[in-house]
Amino acid sequence: MKCLPVSFKELSLRNNRSNSRRTAWHTPSPFRVMVRKEIADHIRSWRLIVLMSLIVLTFAAAMYVSLSTIGTATGNLSDPDHTFLYLKLLTATDKVVPPFHVFISFLGPLLGISLGFDAVNAEQGNGTLIRIMAQPIYRDNLLLSKFVSAGMVVTVFLTSLVLLMTGGGLLFTGVRMEPQEALRILAFTAFSILYVAFWLALSILLSVRFRQGATAALTAIGIWIFLTVFYQLLIKLVVRAVLPANPEMLSPEQIIGYNNMILDLLRIAPGQLYTDATTTLLMPSVRSLGPVSMEEMAGAVPAPLPFKESLMIVWPQVSGLLAATTVCFAWSYYLFMRREIRS
Amino acid sequence: MLQINDPIIQLKGLTKCYGKKKAVDGLDLAIYKGEIFGLLGPNGAGKTTTILMMLGLTEPTAGTVHVCGYNATRTPIDVKRSVGYMPDSVGFYDNMTALENLLYIARLNGLPDYEIKKKAMETLALVGLAGDLNKKTSTFSRGMKQRLGLADVLIKDPAVIILDEPTLGIDPTGVREFLTLIKQLSRQKGITVLISSHHLHHVQQVCDRVGIFVNGKLEVEGNINTLSGSLMDGDSYTTTVTLTGPIVQPWPHMSIFSKLNAVKEVSVQDNDLVFTCTRDITPVIVRLLVENGCDITGVHKKDYGLDDIYQKYFENNTAETTTHEMSASFLQRTFFKKQPEQ
Known part of the structure; x- marks a missing residue:
C-alpha cells in the first residue's frame, strides 16, 4: 500500500513534464502563426493562382523555344558559352519569344505588387487590423509576417520552376550539369526572388501609406510603368538636351565618362539592375556592363568568366537592389510603427 | 506589482x-x-x-x-x-x-x-x-x-x-x-x-x-442612483395626475392646491394635472383629489433616469456642435461667394 502514493506522484510528475514539453513544442510563436495564416491566404487567393499560371505559361513557352533551338545554340562554336547547356536552356531564343529572365523582368514586378498592395489596408478596411493589434503581438511582426509569407511563396514558386527546368533538361538531353552552372542558376533564382521582393516591399509600403487598396495598386503599377518605360525615355531626352551636340569633338575618355553616367542613371530603375545582373550571371562570357575600349578588348580572350568573377561584376547591382528593398521596408516600418490604429 | x-x-x-x-x-x-x-x-x-x-x-x-x-x-x-x-x-x-x-x-x-x-x-x-x-x-x-x-x-x-x-x-x-x-x-x-x-x-x-x-x-x-440624486437636488419634484375627462379651465379646485406650502406650480393640460413641488407630496395630492371627487386614472411621479442625465450633460455639447455647424456654413458661403468674382 505504501508504494501507491509514490507511484501516483511519479505519474503526475510525468504528466506534468509531458505537458510542459508539449507546451514547449506545440506553441508556435505568434509570428509563425501569422506567417502560416498569410501563406494559406496567398495560396488560396485567385490573384496568386492567375499570376502563377501566367508565369508558368511564359515559362513553358520559353522552355519550349529554348529546347527546340538548343541544338543550334550548343553547336555554335563561335559562342564562348556554347558548352553551358543549362544556361543556354534559360537564355536561348528564336528571336521571337524572349527568354525566361526577360519575362520575369516584366512579370516579377506584377507578382510582387499583387502580393503586397493590399497587405495592410485591406486588413484595416475589414476591421481585422485593430482586432489583431489588440492581441499580445509586436506591431512589427505584422509587417514582417506579410513580407516573409509573400517572400516564401515567391521563393518556393520560382525555385520549383527552375528545378523543373533543370530536371526537364536532364531528362531531355541526359547531359551532366556543371557545378558552375548550378551555382549560376541558383544565383539567378536568388536574384529573381530579390527583384520580386523589392516590388513586394514597395507595394507593402504603399499599402501602409494609402487607405484604399486600389490607390496603392495603381500607384505601384504607375511606379513600375514609369521606371520600365518612361524613365528611359526621360533620360534619353535629358541627355540629348544636356550633352554637347557633336560627339566628334569629345575625347574618348569623355565619351566613356558620359556613357557611364548615362548607364548609372539608367540603373536607378530596378528593371535595369535585374537585366544587367541576370545577363551577366546567365552568360558567362559577359565581362563588363559598361563600354569597353579597344585597348581593353584587344588583350581579352573570348572565354567564359569563372562564377566568382561574374558575381563580382553584378555585386553592385545586388547590393543596390537589396538596399532599395531595405529602404522600402524600413519606410513602411516608420509609417506603421507609431500610427494610430482605428477601424 | x-x-x-x-x-x-x-x-x-x-x-x-x-x-x-x-x-x-x-x-x-x-x-x-x-x-x-x-x-x-x-x-x-x-x-x-x-x-x-x-x-x-x-x-x-x-x-x-x-x-x-x-x-x-x-x-x-x-x-x-x-x-x-x-x-x-x-x-x-x-x-x-x-x-x-x-x-x-x-x-x-x-x-x-x-x-x-x-x-x-x-x-x-x-x-x-x-x-x-x-x-x-x-x-x-x-x-x-x-x-x-x-x-x-x-x-x-x-x-x-x-x-x-x-x-x-x-x-x-x-x-x-x-x-x-x-x-x-x-x-x-x-x-x-x-x-x-x-x-x-x-x-x-x-x-x-x-x-x-x-x-x-x-x-x-x-452609480446611476447618485447621479439622478444629484440631478434632483437643485430641481423640483413633479407629479402628473391623469383624470377621466378633460379638465375645465379654470379648474375649480385650483385654490386648494395652491394653498399647499410644498406646491410651486399647478398646470393643466387636457386630462392631466401637473404638480411641481419642492418635496415629494404625491400621496397628499392623490388624497385631496379623491376627497374632492376627481376620478383618477393614473398617477405618475417623474423619475430622473438616464435620459435626464443625458439631457443635462450633453446639452452643452449639442449647443457647441450647432455653433460649429454655423461657422462651417459661414465658411462655405464665403467660399461660394468668392468663386463668381474670380
Whole structure:
C-alpha cells in the first residue's frame, strides 16, 4: 500500500513534464502563426493562382523555344558559352519569344505588387487590423509576417520552376550539369526572388501609406510603368538636351565618362539592375556592363568568366537592389510603427 | 506589482490632441477589479481614443495609463495579454470559418495547441454560436459577429474586458442577452468590464458605475442612483395626475392646491394635472383629489433616469456642435461667394 502514493506522484510528475514539453513544442510563436495564416491566404487567393499560371505559361513557352533551338545554340562554336547547356536552356531564343529572365523582368514586378498592395489596408478596411493589434503581438511582426509569407511563396514558386527546368533538361538531353552552372542558376533564382521582393516591399509600403487598396495598386503599377518605360525615355531626352551636340569633338575618355553616367542613371530603375545582373550571371562570357575600349578588348580572350568573377561584376547591382528593398521596408516600418490604429 | 486595492485601470491626467483639437482632456479615472464601468458619451466625445490609449494603440499627448499595473504606452504587450478588447466595428477574415477565426486569435495569444480546439468550442458554445462554428464569417449577421467578437475576447481568459459600443446594431432581444451574458461573466469570473456606449438604457441595465464623458472631459462619475440624486437636488419634484375627462379651465379646485406650502406650480393640460413641488407630496395630492371627487386614472411621479442625465450633460455639447455647424456654413458661403468674382 505504501508504494501507491509514490507511484501516483511519479505519474503526475510525468504528466506534468509531458505537458510542459508539449507546451514547449506545440506553441508556435505568434509570428509563425501569422506567417502560416498569410501563406494559406496567398495560396488560396485567385490573384496568386492567375499570376502563377501566367508565369508558368511564359515559362513553358520559353522552355519550349529554348529546347527546340538548343541544338543550334550548343553547336555554335563561335559562342564562348556554347558548352553551358543549362544556361543556354534559360537564355536561348528564336528571336521571337524572349527568354525566361526577360519575362520575369516584366512579370516579377506584377507578382510582387499583387502580393503586397493590399497587405495592410485591406486588413484595416475589414476591421481585422485593430482586432489583431489588440492581441499580445509586436506591431512589427505584422509587417514582417506579410513580407516573409509573400517572400516564401515567391521563393518556393520560382525555385520549383527552375528545378523543373533543370530536371526537364536532364531528362531531355541526359547531359551532366556543371557545378558552375548550378551555382549560376541558383544565383539567378536568388536574384529573381530579390527583384520580386523589392516590388513586394514597395507595394507593402504603399499599402501602409494609402487607405484604399486600389490607390496603392495603381500607384505601384504607375511606379513600375514609369521606371520600365518612361524613365528611359526621360533620360534619353535629358541627355540629348544636356550633352554637347557633336560627339566628334569629345575625347574618348569623355565619351566613356558620359556613357557611364548615362548607364548609372539608367540603373536607378530596378528593371535595369535585374537585366544587367541576370545577363551577366546567365552568360558567362559577359565581362563588363559598361563600354569597353579597344585597348581593353584587344588583350581579352573570348572565354567564359569563372562564377566568382561574374558575381563580382553584378555585386553592385545586388547590393543596390537589396538596399532599395531595405529602404522600402524600413519606410513602411516608420509609417506603421507609431500610427494610430482605428477601424 | 499590483496591490489588491489598487485600481485595475488607472488613468492620470490623460490628454490626447489631434492638431489643436483636444480629443481627451486631462482625464483621471480609476476602475477597480470586478467592476462593470460604463463610459457614456455622445459621438465624438473621445471614448474610443481613450480606449485606444488604454491598449497602447495610440500614444497619449500627456498623462499615463496603467492597466493591470502595466504602463499601456510603454509595455502594451503585457497589457494586451490580460485585456480583451472588442472594437466597435469588429471585422473577421471572411474566407475563414468562425472556428478558424477564433483559433487564429487563440494561437496569437500563445494558447497551447492541444487544448486550443476544445477551448474554442466551449467559448463558442458560451456565446451561443455552437451551431454556426463551421460557417464562413462572411455569412454572419451583425449580432452573430458581435457574439463572435465576444468569443474572441473571452478565449484568452482576460482580467479586463473593454467593449466599444457593443450594443450597436443588435436587436433589442440580442442586446438583453448580450448584456446579461457580460454581467454573468463578470460576476462569475471577477472580470472587470469597461463598456463604452452612447446608449444609456443598455448601459443602465448592467453597469455598477458610469462616467459621463463630454468633449474629452469626464463630467460626472458614480452609480446611476447618485447621479439622478444629484440631478434632483437643485430641481423640483413633479407629479402628473391623469383624470377621466378633460379638465375645465379654470379648474375649480385650483385654490386648494395652491394653498399647499410644498406646491410651486399647478398646470393643466387636457386630462392631466401637473404638480411641481419642492418635496415629494404625491400621496397628499392623490388624497385631496379623491376627497374632492376627481376620478383618477393614473398617477405618475417623474423619475430622473438616464435620459435626464443625458439631457443635462450633453446639452452643452449639442449647443457647441450647432455653433460649429454655423461657422462651417459661414465658411462655405464665403467660399461660394468668392468663386463668381474670380
